[in-house]
Amino acid sequence: MDAPDEIVHQTLRLKILAALRAAPEGARLEFTRLKKITGATDGNLGRQITRLAEAGYIDIAKDFHKNRPRTRARLTPLGASAFDNHVAYLKSVIEGL
Numbered sequence: 001m002d003a004p005d006e007i008v009h010q011t012l013r014l015k016i017l018a019a020l021r022a023a024p025e026g027a028r029l030e031f032t033r034l035k036k037i038t039g040a041t042d043g044n045l046g047r048q049i050t051r052l053a054e055a056g057y058i059d060i061a062k063d064f065h066k067n068r069p070r071t072r073a074r075l076t077p078l079g080a081s082a083f084d085n086h087v088a089y090l091k092s093v094i095e096g097l
Contacts, residue, residue, distance in 0.1 A: 007055045008086040012040055012048045017083040020058065020075040028061060028072035049073055057082055 008014055015038045023029055029037075035045050049071075052058040057079030061072045075083070 004089055005082050005086045007051070007057065008082050010048070012038055012044060013052055014086070015040075016045075016048060016052060016073070017057065017075065017079060020073060021080060021083050023075070026074065028074040031071040031073070034073065052079065055079075055082075 008017060016034060019034060019037045020029060031045065031049075034040075034049070035042065038045060040048070049058060049060060052073075053060045055078075056076060059074045059076050061074070063070055063072075
């Protein structure tokens with residue numbers, strides 16, 4: 001890979017994908033958990049997970065749990081591949097120093 005993935009490269013999106021990649025395969029992380037992990041505001045996190053979903057990197061599920069709205073995200077195979085490729089790119093940059 002010669003260049004970073006511009007979707008993954010953005011700091012908050014990278015954090016979101018890293019958190020989802022670290023979760024068990026197929027697991028969904030709740031919005032509140034991602035917010036705590038990333039330290040993002042509601043609005044910024046919402047915008048970035050929407051961007052990742054538009055790219056096909058994550059799948060978003062919205063439902064109700066105990067009469068409260070709940071948003072959960074799961075890494076897609078495309079997202080896992082994009083994240084892994086981006087990490088490989090970053091390693092190649094470090095190795096080239």
